[in-house]
Amino acid sequence: MILAVVVGNVVATQKDKSFVGKKLLLIQPVDPEGNPAGTELLAVDGVGAGVGDLVVAIAEGGSARQVAKSKNPLAPIDLVIAGIVDRADTESGTLYL
Amino acid sequence: MQLAKVIGTVVATRKDPSLTGVKLLVIQPIDAAGQNTGSPLVAVDTIGSGYGETVFYARGKEGGMALPEPIAPVDAGIVGIIDQVYHSGVVQERKYERKKRE
Numbered sequence: 678m679i680l681a682v683v684v685g686n687v688v689a690t691q692k693d694k695s696f697v698g699k700k701l702l703l704i705q706p707v708d709p710e711g712n713p714a715g716t717e718l719l720a721v722d723g724v725g726a727g728v729g730d731l732v733v734a735i736a737e738g739g740s741a742r743q744v745a746k747s748k749n750p751l752a753p754i755d756l757v758i759a760g761i762v763d764r765a766d767t768e769s770g771t772l773y774l
Numbered sequence: 775m776q777l778a779k780v781i782g783t784v785v786a787t788r789k790d791p792s793l794t795g796v797k798l799l800v801i802q803p804i805d806a807a808g809q810n811t812g813s814p815l816v817a818v819d820t821i822g823s824g825y826g827e828t829v830f831y832a833r834g835k836e837g838g839m840a841l842p843e844p845i846a847p848v849d850a851g852i853v854g855i856i857d858q859v860y861h862s863g864v865v866q867e868r869k870y871e872r873k874k875r876e
Contacts, residue, residue, distance in 0.1 A: 685806065685861040687777075689830065691821055692854030693840045701775075701830075701854075703806055703861060711870050717806040717861070719775035719830050728862050738836040751839040753820065753853045755832040756775055770872040 678733045680765060680772075681706045683726050683758075687719060695752035699745065702726065702758065704734060709767045720756040721745045731762040731774060775830045777856065778803045780823055784816050792846040799823065799852065801831060806861045817850035828856040 685703035689696070700722040708714045720734050723744040734756055735741050741757040742750070764773035782800035786793075797819040803812045808828075820840035823829045829852045831837060837851025838844065 684863075685859065687830070687856050687860065688858040689854040689856050691823075693821060695840070696854060703859065716776065716803070716811045719777060721775075738832075738834050741836075751844045753832045753836045753839040753851060754775075755834055755836040768873075770870055772870050774869070 678735050678759065679706050680709065680762065681718070681720075681732055681734050682711075683728050683730045683732060684717065685728060693753050695747055695749045695754065696721070702728075704732065704758070707731075709765055709772060710770065711772050718756055720758050721754050723757045723759055724761060726758050726761055731765075731772070732758045733760045733762055735759045775832050775853065776803050777806065777859070778817075778829055778831055778852075779808075780825050780827050780829060780852075781814060783825065790847050792841075792843045793818070793848075796841060796846070799825075801829065801850075801852065804828070806859050815850055817852050818846070818848050819852045821852060821854060823852050823855050828859075830854045830856060 681704040744757045778801040784798040802814045838846040838848025
């Protein structure tokens, strides 16, 4: 799973039918200190997250489909937000909202 | 999923039978600002996208799950065309407390 901040969303009219009615959020992966790490990614929202939330996202197909509660067992979903993070403790410090 | 721009097409006559009739496109992954990030790759098209369009693609086996034959040998597949990207601006400031050294 990856730690990320929700930074935005996208509008896509033409998409696979598995995405219909699902929220597509733009997430920025962050390191445990909250600094951006890498490129923004697109995730299906499985928990009701919003812009500004610190979240954990699953970047593996099988589990992602499970969290997205997709009716189609063959949904082309590879990244899903699985939780909203209250705080992340590491050896060097604590990241929180 | 990640954002990308379609920058070309691929023609392959001899390929795995499950990829017959499937469109192969060259895509360049981009960030939310439209800047290139990483190397271009070849992805299957499952929704009818074309050259110059901004799309999003799924990595791994999932990329090919929207194809007529879902269990196809695919590691990246275009699954949607992007109309608009909204980025809230800077990554919102998080609080980070460093532990005090004893």
